[in-house]
Amino acid sequence: MTLKIYRPERFDVLPAAVLVDIDNTIYPYEPAHNAAMKSVFQRVSSLFGTASDSEVKGAFDQARHEVKGRVGNTAASHSRLLYFHRMIELMGMKTQIVAALDLEQVYWRNFLKHSELFSGCRDFLLELRSVGIGLAAVTDMTSQIQFRKLVYFGIDESFDFVITSEEAGIEKPDRRIFQLALDKLGCSADRVWMIGDDLRRDIEGAKALGMVTLQKTHIGVMAGKGEQKADAAFEEFEVLTETLLRGSPD
Amino acid sequence: MLTRPSLVFVVGLVLRLGLIMAIEPATQSHWFGPFLSALLKAPSFDPWTDFLASQGNVLAYPYGPVMLVWHAIGGMVGEAIGVFAHAIGIQDVGAIGFRLSLFAADFLTLIFLNRLFPRRRRLLEWYYWLSPVVLFVTYINGQTDIIPVMFLVLALLALQRMNGIGAGLALTFAIAAKFSMAVVVPFTAIYLWRNKKLRQLLPAFGMWFSAGIIMILGPCFLSSGFRVMVLGNREVDRLYNLSINFSNQISIYVVPLLYMLALYYFWRLRRISHALLMSVMGGAFYMIVLATPVPIGWYLWLVPFLLAYQFASDRTATLLVGLFSILVVSYHVINSSLAAPVWSAEPASLTNPWAHLFLPQFRSLWLTGIEAVGLVLALRSMRHGVYRNEFHQIGQKALVIGIAGDSAVGKDTLSQSLAGLFGDHSVIQISGDDYHLWERQSPMWSVVTHLDPRANDIQRLEHETLQLLRGHPISCRPYDHGTGRFMSPVSQRHNDVIILSGLHTLYPPAVREMLDVSIYLDVDEEVRTYWKLRRDVRERGHSPERVINSIEKRRPDANRFIKPQRDLADIVFLIRPNVPFVATLDIDKPLPPLGLQIHLRNNISHTKLVRFLIALGEVSVDVEPPENLSETTVMIEGEIDGRDIALIGERLLGPFLDFLDTVPKWQSGMAGVMQLFILTYLQHKLLPRIN
Numbered sequence: 001m002t003l004k005i006y007r008p009e010r011f012d013v014l015p016a017a018v019l020v021d022i023d024n025t026i027y028p029y030e031p032a033h034n035a036a037m038k039s040v041f042q043r044v045s046s047l048f049g050t051a052s053d054s055e056v057k058g059a060f061d062q063a064r065h066e067v068k069g070r071v072g073n074t075a076a077s078h079s080r081l082l083y084f085h086r087m088i089e090l091m092g093m094k095t096q097i098v099a100a101l102d103l104e105q106v107y108w109r110n111f112l113k114h115s116e117l118f119s120g121c122r123d124f125l126l127e128l129r130s131v132g133i134g135l136a137a138v139t140d141m142t143s144q145i146q147f148r149k150l151v152y153f154g155i156d157e158s159f160d161f162v163i164t165s166e167e168a169g170i171e172k173p174d175r176r177i178f179q180l181a182l183d184k185l186g187c188s189a190d191r192v193w194m195i196g197d198d199l200r201r202d203i204e205g206a207k208a209l210g211m212v213t214l215q216k217t218h219i220g221v222m223a224g225k226g227e228q229k230a231d232a233a234f235e236e237f238e239v240l241t242e243t244l245l246r247g248s249p250d
Numbered sequence: 251m252l253t254r255p256s257l258v259f260v261v262g263l264v265l266r267l268g269l270i271m272a273i274e275p276a277t278q279s280h281w282f283g284p285f286l287s288a289l290l291k292a293p294s295f296d297p298w299t300d301f302l303a304s305q306g307n308v309l310a311y312p313y314g315p316v317m318l319v320w321h322a323i324g325g326m327v328g329e330a331i332g333v334f335a336h337a338i339g340i341q342d343v344g345a346i347g348f349r350l351s352l353f354a355a356d357f358l359t360l361i362f363l364n365r366l367f368p369r370r371r372r373l374l375e376w377y378y379w380l381s382p383v384v385l386f387v388t389y390i391n392g393q394t395d396i397i398p399v400m401f402l403v404l405a406l407l408a409l410q411r412m413n414g415i416g417a418g419l420a421l422t423f424a425i426a427a428k429f430s431m432a433v434v435v436p437f438t439a440i441y442l443w444r445n446k447k448l449r450q451l452l453p454a455f456g457m458w459f460s461a462g463i464i465m466i467l468g469p470c471f472l473s474s475g476f477r478v479m480v481l482g483n484r485e486v487d488r489l490y491n492l493s494i495n496f497s498n499q500i501s502i503y504v505v506p507l508l509y510m511l512a513l514y515y516f517w518r519l520r521r522i523s524h525a526l527l528m529s530v531m532g533g534a535f536y537m538i539v540l541a542t543p544v545p546i547g548w549y550l551w552l553v554p555f556l557l558a559y560q561f562a563s564d565r566t567a568t569l570l571v572g573l574f575s576i577l578v579v580s581y582h583v584i585n586s587s588l589a590a591p592v593w594s595a596e597p598a599s600l601t602n603p604w605a606h607l608f609l610p611q612f613r614s615l616w617l618t619g620i621e622a623v624g625l626v627l628a629l630r631s632m633r634h635g636v637y638r639n640e641f642h643q644i645g646q647k648a649l650v651i652g653i654a655g656d657s658a659v660g661k662d663t664l665s666q667s668l669a670g671l672f673g674d675h676s677v678i679q680i681s682g683d684d685y686h687l688w689e690r691q692s693p694m695w696s697v698v699t700h701l702d703p704r705a706n707d708i709q710r711l712e713h714e715t716l717q718l719l720r721g722h723p724i725s726c727r728p729y730d731h732g733t734g735r736f737m738s739p740v741s742q743r744h745n746d747v748i749i750l751s752g753l754h755t756l757y758p759p760a761v762r763e764m765l766d767v768s769i770y771l772d773v774d775e776e777v778r779t780y781w782k783l784r785r786d787v788r789e790r791g792h793s794p795e796r797v798i799n800s801i802e803k804r805r806p807d808a809n810r811f812i813k814p815q816r817d818l819a820d821i822v823f824l825i826r827p828n829v830p831f832v833a834t835l836d837i838d839k840p841l842p843p844l845g846l847q848i849h850l851r852n853n854i855s856h857t858k859l860v861r862f863l864i865a866l867g868e869v870s871v872d873v874e875p876p877e878n879l880s881e882t883t884v885m886i887e888g889e890i891d892g893r894d895i896a897l898i899g900e901r902l903l904g905p906f907l908d909f910l911d912t913v914p915k916w917q918s919g920m921a922g923v924m925q926l927f928i929l930t931y932l933q934h935k936l937l938p939r940i941n
Contacts (some may be wrong), residue, residue: 152865
């Protein structure tokens with residue numbers, strides 16, 4: 001059970017609301033993505049024949065790079081449909097509308113099948129509810145798939161608001177997306193916790209507005225150092241519930 | 251997935267490595283050690299005979315070849331360490347290799363348990379990795395049972411993953427490591443036989459198991475030393491210790507008796523899930539351990555089953571298991587052989603250094619305490635594992651599903667799609683057509699239609715359904731739609747799922763009472779006319795006018811005898827066009843997209859399913875809440891892929907999935923939606939039955 005509090009004074013009072021990132025914060029992203037890509041490789045080889053996994057992966061990485069470069073910091077930069085669409089083109093097959101749609105579905109279906117909330121996360125969200133703390137998700141992604149994830153996890157009812165970069169028109173760490181969340185919640189920044197895994201997008205972005213920041217760390221997540229550090233860092237949600245919500249943080 | 255090791259894990263690891271380096275158990279100095287060093291000095295294919303020939307202790311090594319290979323590898327690693335240590339001036343550390351081989355098995359057991367009990371990693375570290383029984387037995391008393399236990403856990407894991415070959419091989423290895431593991435084989439065989447969806451694994455299991463036993467143990471039986479040291483091992487005699495004197499020189503052995511009763515009980519469970527297998531097999535182990543003066547190594551065999559019980563139960567379970575472990579370990583601290591520091595000149599004694607300090611009465615009392623807590627644990631875990639097991643409670647009675655509806659609405663298709671979920675091996679489908687009174691040529695059909703209940707032997711339907719439910723076979727007379735004649739009777743055996751479909755399934759009250767779910771299947775009249783026209787005109791060459799005529803002729807009877815069943819059903823499915831549609835004689839006109847309207851009775855909760863359909867299936871769903879708590883109407887439009895249906899089903903049904911086939915056949919489109927609604931209904935209706 002690890003919880004490191006770097007600035008205890010910021011936790012003297014309970015927050016009015018909590019903002020939480022979705023991907024890789026409430027569930028581990030890598031295993032789901034890897035399983036989904038595996039199914040995509042299988043589907044590609046049944047659709048287009050012989051291409052090897054590494055060729056397909058090369059085309060996919062290239063496609064993602066191009067899409068991100070072209071659409072910049074918007075939700076569309078995460079669109080699997082655009083990645084697969086471009087990937088197929090890069091594989092020399094021009095635009096294949098049905099195949100791109102199919103791969104997108106295969107990807108997300110298998111992604112969901114292999115995603116599982118971090119242990120203690122559901123209870124943490126319920127606990128927030130029960131002590132009357134507002135809750136919003138702030139996420140860089142298209143709304144369609146983020147909404148689906150929340151329903152799949154069965155936690156959609158726990159959120160007062162969901163703010164996606166698609167509706168904000170800009171991604172984290174831009175202050176506008178955080179501001180949109182604050183406006184919806186009707187809270188001032190210093191009474192809000194931001195929980196996320198990404199130092200730049202989640203922690204730095206929320207700090208700029210004066211929010212209390214908590215970094216969710218696990219293997220594969222870069223922990224903050226020095227000035228970068230969040231106000232607190234934790235590995236398991238259980239410890240957040242136990243220490244910060246129920247007990248005193250000392 | 252790799253994560254950072256937790257503090258608990260590190261503590262357990264340090265404890266283990268510390269014990270391995272610091273102490274040598276007496277069992278190893280006196281028995282296993284000499285045997286192994288004799289083998290390593292003079293490698294042999296028959297070390298048992300050679301060891302006895304060189305005046306070795308007959309008790310030294312009562313284990314089979316798999317244990318021997320495992321230990322020998324450890325021994326060789328130990329020798330290498332010894333040579334290295336000697337070079338830097340440390341003497342006599344070779345024996346550490348043996349203990350490292352136990353550590354390897356211990357660590358692998360943790361990994362396999364982690365797979366067997368997914369998402370229990372943290373608790374496993376507490377309950378297994380820090381278990382006093384595991385630590386004492388393996389590192390202080392120095393028993394090697396952790397190796398067969400590792401293979402046992404592997405076999406349970408293979409069974410859970412439905413891998414027959416893996417289970418057969420793992421059990422072979424467990425037995426070839428320690429002969430007494432053979433007690434689990436009958437349980438495994440019964441499990442695979444009685445669970446119909448697993449029966450297909452039985453040949454692979456049997457073949458690999460027997461081949462393994464013949465290949466690995468067969469040659470050993472030729473060794474006289476093996477026969478004396480392993481088969482003649484005194485542990486086996488302990489099974490006969492507890493006996494009731496029957497008459498002069500003849501006794502009844504209690505443990506074999508209880509074991510046979512346990513096997514019969516297990517057989518009687520009818521349908522067995524993996525959790526039930528764990529519970530009952532665990533119960534048998536409790537019995538052996540509690541009813542015989544077994545050496546402490548056998549307590550290790552209980553560990554996987556104690557874990558399953560702890561995970562399934564509450565805090566009391568953890569307390570009881572903790573108490574049990576402490577009582578067992580403390581009893582053996584004053585009764586069994588212990589270990590000596592590696593640096594001491596004398597090895598530890600095979601007798602306990604403190605045993606003489608305690609009166610026999612005190613020790614008996616202590617053992618009685620262990621028996622008491624052990625029995626409470628056994629009873630509690632049976633109650634939890636078997637009597638509170640959902641699968642057991644629901645599985646005692648066959649599931650009965652009834653489908654009614656007019657002709658050509660897709661009753662048989664729905665029945666087949668449900669059979670695909672449960673698996674054909676577990677389902678018996680009864681068609682109402684088999685209960686027509688007359689063959690097609692009969693003049694009676696000119697006065698009554700098939701839709702008239704009087705044209706059908708409803709009483710026989712009632713009687714035979716009841717027979718099936720009671721587990722008796724029935725003799726069916728299938729109706730051949732091709733010739734319009736009855737075929738010769740076939741015997742149908744009862745099965746786990748009974749699906750009745752026909753024109754009058756919901757008509758007789760006695761049948762309705764037996765149904766777990768009653769379904770009325772309906773199709774919009776215009777669509778049904780269109781389907782019938784297309785089929786009869788195209789495939790059977792009838793004129794369109796004649797088809798329309800026959801539909802009209804049957805309409806009064808349909809309204810009188812078939813339609814009223816709609817109000818008796820738990821679920822009504824109506825397939826209807828999404829836009830207004832009128833059937834005309836033009837059969838080339840395309841049909842508009844079809845939607846599904848569902849009426850749900852009894853306020854079965856459907857909210858979760860509806861949310862998943864919207865979010866994961868991306869279909870449009872419209873729910874009309876019930877008036878007067880009577881009937882909820884759900885309207886569904888759109889395309890949905892079978893793989894999305896599967897994703898929703900897996901997410902929605904949880905433990906109920908145990909009732910479905912290993913790979914359930916989920917349908918695409920509205921057929922898949924019907925599958926989901928029916929299963930949701932069954933799940934909600936049956937689960938509250940559990941007390």
